[in-house]
Amino acid sequence: MRLESISKAFETDSSRVIALKEVSLHVAPGEIFGIIGLSGAGKSTLVRCINMLEVPDQGKVYVDGTEISALGSRELREVRKKIGMIFQHFNLLSSRTVLENVIFPLEIAKLPKPERARRGEKLLELVGLEDKKDAYPSQLSGGQKQRVGIARALANDPKVLLCDEPTSSLDPQTTRSILRLLDTINKNLGLTIILITHEMEAIRQICDKVAVIEDGKVVESGRVIDVFISPDHETTKAMIRGSSHIDAPDWAIEILEASAKASDRQVVRLSFVGESAGRPVISSIARDFGVDINILTAQIDHMKSVPFGVMLVELSGNSGGIEKSIDYLRRLGVSVDVIDDISDFVTKENGGANL
Amino acid sequence: MFDSRLVQIIVGSLGETLYMVGVSCGLAVVFGLPIGVILVITEKRHILENPCVNQVFQAVVNIGRSIPFVILMVAIMPFTRLLTGTSIGTTAAIVPLTIAAIPFVARMVETSLREVDPGVVEAAQAMGASPWEIIIKVLIPEAKPSLILGVTITAINLVGYSTMAGAIGGGGLGDLAVRYGYQRFRGDVMLATVVILVLLVQGVQVLGGALAKKAEHRRS
Structure with a gap:
């Protein structure tokens, strides 16, 4: 048609x-x-x-x-x-x-x-x-x-x-x-x-x-x-955000705010689809790049029948390590969004964070 | 109270009234229904949108509705004579009654069909229904309860009009009330005709209401 x-x-x-x-x-x-x-x-x-x-x-x-x-x-x-x-x-x-x-x-x-x-x-x-x-x-x-x-x-x-x-x-x-x-x-x-x-x-x-x-x-x-x-x-972004929001606990806000200021911390949103959702990517970053990972919130869902995961994590370590980790994740087919502006996530009414 | 002759006359008059109302109501539906349908389907964004046809029919219906019945009755006498061979009598009275009721029925039909959910019409169009099929299978069946009530109101109006038809020798209960009740000072006959008319109107209303309810499948 x-x-x-x-x-x-x-x-x-x-x-x-x-x-x-x-x-x-x-x-x-x-x-x-x-x-x-x-x-x-x-x-x-x-x-x-x-x-x-x-x-x-x-x-x-x-x-x-x-x-x-x-x-x-x-x-x-x-x-x-x-x-x-x-x-x-x-x-x-x-x-x-x-x-x-x-x-x-x-x-x-x-x-x-x-x-x-x-x-x-x-x-x-x-x-x-x-x-x-x-x-x-x-x-x-x-x-x-x-x-x-x-x-x-x-x-x-x-x-x-x-x-x-x-x-x-x-x-x-x-x-x-x-x-x-x-x-x-x-x-x-x-x-x-x-x-x-x-x-x-x-x-x-x-x-x-x-x-x-x-x-x-x-x-x-x-x-x-x-x-x-x-x-x-x-x-599109607004509609997707509106449809699959995860409420992050209140303490996550503080972390989001703190990492926005610090140069050795970076909050990223990771989206996994299909096979990349099955790989142990998080642990390999920690091992290979010396980066610590704090999972703020995560959700696994499926799109039609394909598994689909969203995760909000904070990476901390030296900035080179963070950059390399992000490159590595992208090579594996994980979509990485670097979150610099947290205002997108903080909804004023409930003080919670939306992903 | 009444001798048997008078009873016979009253029954005969009732028969004349039923005859006039029944036939003119039937004919008015036969002619008024298609006009009402045309008024609706030629409207803007309806299945056969046509502003010219719509305006012509709107004007005709409005003119028909604005002529007082008594004047209409006299004015169309030549036409009545042409159709029935006479301008006096019960059958002759049917002609002006029908002509007065057609635009009334058309308006009733128009209102009823307008209430039909446009979405249902759209669904039928999406299925490939022709305008004729939409009229016959969607518009009229969906509006049926409302149409039945419209016919009921028309019939009741016609009972009222038919009493005026007595003026041209149309007979019926109205004629009886005037000739016996008024001109011969028979208050009892006057009262009897009024009671019969009240019962007749009640009966028509109850019957129409029941039929409409039977056709109604929407949650009330």
Whole structure:
């Protein structure tokens, strides 16, 4: 799937709001591609340009080799049948039961009736709601509604699934289970998924690639791991910090402040990914470079299935040793951020440090 | 209190009222529903946005709604004669009643369809539904409880209008109340017709409310 310099502006009576500025994206088949941005960044408009719910002012959209932006309305409707979509507010028909909602797209696709019911039941099984088929949406929880939404979006065997903030109105636990379901679907059905979100957590959990969008422009994009380890753009950095913060104990603040002044002490943030997380790097620095290491705080997590660790440590020793240690760590593939300004870490409200 | 002849007349008048209201309400829905749908779908950012069509229909509906019924009834007499062959009588009264109710129904339908969650319409569009499918499978079913209440209000209004139709020999309970109750000083007949009208309106309201509730699957 490819977007080529998409631009879109909205006209209001008095002003012109530019929602997208020459956005280009390339999404490989079978990928989970995250698009993250703060509200108003233009991400929802962007995803609607993919199935032409919003018609871009400029640019071209290709899905599976077809230029969607050049189609007439009849052909466009045919293509849309092969692009599933789920929404933040689920958008289920309140007048239809769960099963009737799921088979709605099959009605639109004019599938014969017995076939519809059979497929509908199978889809509900896939999302684990077979016992709710005769319930109405108003009787379901948010997570269950989104599962119905997913079953409905998959009804016509789409190649692409567009997800517009699918977990933004769900609690954290339900969010995780919905994301897991999307991940499973991606693996089992080989579906390409575009995930719009403002939660870095969602990106970290299931996405292969990510594009960060701000003020209608893609400011950063790439593999999720790379973006997480070495974010370039300020917005990205802020979002990552906001998503994976570890509260350092109060005494760590004093150390942070003290090392900022001392020349023989340096606080660094180490990010480990995959195999480098498994090596005994800390002890080898201490041995080979004569540097003492004080671990202030640490967290091991995983990104999709790759282990991912963050550690805030203070290195102390002669400055040559510290420099060599940092070089050595970088050679091993550990990402090292030298922290000179501690104000980034000290949050005023609680006096704790955030990493 | 009443002799059997009078009872017969009252029952006959009730039948005429039901006939006028029933037929005109049915016809008003048949014509008013599509107009209401057009008013909504041609709006800005709706499925068939078309400002020209929208403004024309808005204007027509507003004009229709602003003509007082008594004047409308007289003004369209030639048209009534053209359709029914006469301008007097119960069947003739159906024509002005229907014409008065069509713009009313259109506005009711418009309000009901506007309440349908735009997200649901968007979801249907994303699935490749055509505008016709969206109207038939999304807008109308989703608005059904509200539409039923709209028809109920229309029917009740028509009961009121139908009493005025007595003025052109339309018959019905209103005509009865005027001819017997007022002109012949039969207070008891007047009271009887009023009681029947009250019961009729109550009945329509209860029935409409029940049907709307049955169609309602949202949590209230």
